Amino acid sequence: MTADDPVVAQIQLGILLRDLREEADLTTSEAGQIIGSSNATISRIENGKQVIKAEDAATLLEAYGADDTQTAEALRLAAVPKPRARRRRSSSYRDAAPNWFTRFLVMESEANEISAYENELVTGLLQTEDYARELLRAGAPLAGSSELDRKVELRMRRQRILTRTDPPPVQLDVILHEATLxxxxxxxxxxxxxxxHVLEMSELGNITVRVLPFRPKPTPNHDEAFVASSRFMLLKLPERGTMLYMDDFAGATYPEDLNVIQQYATGYQRLRAAAEDPDASAELIAKITQQYG
Known part of the structure; x- marks a missing residue:
């Protein structure tokens, strides 16, 4: 799937319009009045479920105070042909950076449930600004301060899905290998x-954090010996099912074979069974936190 895939473009446009509306401090009802539509229509557009005419998009962009770059990008997305129904392909594909990240942002924003296994780093949705800045600086050592600031800001903005109210916040279930701590x-x-910060976020009703310890307790199915060699995420998207996402420093992979997705879903449950429960996990995180002074 490319950046000009009609489904991706429609969702991307919705995300961009929603962010601009919120920055302009306008409600969906007010936005609807601007183009003679209902707030429900605006919500469907922002959720990527309905196409918006280019002229209506232009009207909203002007009302939202979008700059030239934002306007050009939005109108480009609005010009991508309307999505067509299609079957899920039993294949996988790999996007080269930086396009792979754009696709991931679409998936993450659209998801209502995310399950993430991390074996080396704290997952991005729970990162602090300082922690994220260190990682992003290492990933782009030649980036200037302005570019780095934009990358950090984007990562922080992604975390809005944890506290949003409309739609409801994403249900986030995270397994952190003890090595990440x-x-x-x-x-x-x-x-x-x-x-x-992880401890504080884990107190929210929609976020569950479990730690897979170096010495997991025995389980009936020997899940304590089950090993996942790399991080992965399962994202449940309304009306589109569960998507599997894996990445490394060179790009991302999105397997679409249903059998592969099921294998990872089963693997996640095995990792979950071997992990400490949320209360014990919080105690372990707190204990390790003290070691940092």
């Missing part, structure tokens, strides 16, 4: 704030 990113101070 011990690998120092930045400094002891950065790590202390990061782990404290």
């Amino acid at each position: 011990h690998r120092v990113i930045g400094s002891d101070e950065v790590m202390a704030r990061q782990l404290q």
Whole structure:
């Protein structure tokens, strides 16, 4: 799927219009009045479920105070042909950076449930600004300060899905391998704030954090010996089913074979069974946090 795929473009446009509306401090009802539509129509457009005419998009962009770059991107997306119904392909494809990340943002924003397994780093949705900045600087060592600031801001903006009200916040279930708590990113101070942030976020009703310890307890199915060698995410998208996402420093992979997705879903449940429960996980995180002073 490319950046000009009609489904991706429609969702991307919806995300962009929603962000601009919120920045302009306008409600969906007010936006609807601008183009003579209902707030329900605006919601469907912002959720990527309904096409918007280019002229209506232009009218909203002007009302939202979009700059030239934002306007050009939105109108480009609005010009992509209307999506057509299609069958899920039993294949996988790999997008080269940076396009792969755009696709991921679409999936993440559209999801109502996310299950994430992390074996080396705290998952992006739970990262603090300092922790994220260290990682993003390492990933782009030649980036200037302005570019780095934009990358950090984008990562922080992604976290809005955890506290949004319309639609309801995403249900996030995270398994952190204990190694993620011990690998120092930045400094002891950065790590202390990061782990404290994880504890605070885990208190929200829509977020569950479990730690897979170095010494997991025995389980009936020997799940304690089950190993996942890399991080992965399962994203449940309304009306589109569950998507599987994996990445590394070079790009991302989106397997679409239903059998592969099921294998990862089963694997996630095995990792979950071997992990500590949320209360015990919080105690372990708090204990390790103290080691950072």
